[in-house]
Amino acid sequence: LKCFNLYSISTKLLAQTTLRNILGTKTLTEMLSDREAISLQMQIIKII
Template identity: 85%
Template sequence: VLTKDSVTVSVDAVVYYRVSNATVSVANVENAHHSTRLLAQTTLRNILGTKNLHEILSDRE
């Protein structure tokens, strides 16, 4: 992941999610697990790309 100040960082993350409507999920998404993983990766990249390394490190949980 590339930060706002152009530092490349490696990120380990865990995502918990709940399917609210299994029927819709199965009918409309070919591979819900893969799609959820891609969405999480994209969201993480977008958020971290707006922050400097110092901000990311100070916001760690």
């Protein structure tokens, strides 16, 4: 159970970091208008 919690926390932190990295390259307008493109970038990074 403890290993699962560590895995869960690690996955959550990786997702947060990935999203921050992607959003850091965008303006607020781009973030609001390109949500689908951002989602696709997240999925591509997840695969890699």
